[in-house]
Amino acid sequence: MNYDNLANYLIPIPDIEVQKAISDIYTAYITRKRINEQLKGQVKNICPILIRGSLEGEK
Known part of the structure; x- marks a missing residue:
């Protein structure tokens, strides 16, 4: 070709309305x-702190 x-x-x-909608969807994404x-x-x-706290609470 x-x-x-x-x-x-x-x-x-x-x-233009469809173009704006596509742009809004992309921006939100x-x-x-x-x-x-x-x-x-x-x-x-935060996860290690939560795990440590839960283990200390069992003592």
């Missing part, structure tokens, strides 16, 4: 992914 053939194809572009990574880090730091 050469450029002349490719130039004859029309690529449909959704209307990225935000939630970042929050998830932060929470995983917090759990990783």
Whole structure:
């Protein structure tokens, strides 16, 4: 396929409302992914403390 053939194809572009909705979904996904990574880090730091506390409570 050469450029002349490719130039004859029309690529449909959704209307602006659909584009904004897609953008909003993507932004929410990225935000939630970042929050998830932060929470995983917090759990990783807190978990040893919780385990230690539960073991000390059994004594």
